[in-house]
Amino acid sequence: MRLQTNIQLKKQTENPINYHSKMVLLGSCFSENIGAKFDFYKFQVLQNPFGILFHPRAIEKFIYQVVSEKVFTDNDIFFKNERWHCFDVHSTMSSSNKETLLYNLNSGIKSTYLALKNASHCIITFGTAWIYRFSETDEIVANCHKIPQKKFAKELLSVNQISESIQNIISFLTSINPEITVIFTISPVRHLKDGFVENSQSKAHLIAAINVISKDKNIFYFPSYEIMMDELRDYRFYGEDMIHPNQIGIQYIWEKFINTWFFEETIPIMHEIEVIQKAILHKPFNENSEKHQAFLENLEGKKRKIQERFPFIYF
DSSP states (O other): OOOSOOOOOOOOOSSOBOTTOEEEEEESHHHHHHHHHHHHTTOEEEEOTTOOOOSHHHHHHHHHHHHTTOOOOGGGOEEETTEEEOTTSOGGGOBSSHHHHHHHHHHHHHHHHHHHHTOSEEEEEEOOSEEEEETTTTEEESOOTTOOGGGEEEEEOOHHHHHHHHHHHHHHHHHHOTTOEEEEEEOOOOOGGGOHHHHHHHHHHHHHHHHHHTTSTTEEEEOHHHIIIIIOOSGGGBOTTSSSBOHHHHHHHHHHHHHHHBOTTHHHHHHHHHHHHHHHTOOOSOTTSHHHHHHHHHHHHHHHHHHHHOTTOOO
8 A cells, every 4th residue: 555655766877976075055944954964974065154045036146146256345234123234145144243244244255156166066945936125226135134024025036037047046156167066956845924825836936947947967956845745745744833844854855865866885974974973962871981981982983984084074
């Protein structure tokens, strides 16, 4: 008896991921969930240096700023509610100190430029096709920073507009790294504040636009959204808000991604690192006991063994 429908995923043979891969993850909060997995297993990854970016236009603008090596100045930031903000970044970047914000913005541009120039993979997650345009400047923003909604016009990007953004993203990335592999995915997080029908419209526009582009060389689509909607059709895979995937749902999609994109030889190394990571979190009954000291010595040996093979890994 079959109790679920399964999406048939093809094993990727073009530039699969291993411990020598260098990755940049950008986009919606789901990229943070997967980024946390990459961090746990000690892959070489840069994740959302400007914080969560939800829609294609915000990601397109960010990548353009990176490849053009933009320098942020006072003209790019504003003061509101006792903090300095920038419309191009998530509110987690905001600061009570103007110089701190500018330093973090410009440092983020530099670190991302270097990461993208040397990246083997860029994984981009779109969350929504809804955008907000600041009425005073007619600029599309990445984050509204709790400014009253009446100061923004809300719009739904068309399939053609999203396709144009994706083409621009690819063009910008390949201008500094012609061999980069780009993996697009749609966040399974439902943006229900936009409305149920509006969320469905948004996801449909994103999927339609990506499916046109994913036929190009080195451009791929991973169906995170479809796995959540079609394989995990049950609220037990959601968090308490019934909107975000819970840890079981995230783990399920992560394992699907591993089976699709990872070198087979990489998986045993991941298991070794998982053993080390869990051992690091182990809390002994008696820190001074001979048994615990032997445990620590054995753990250090396992760390050295990994670090001899992969010097960039630190625990």
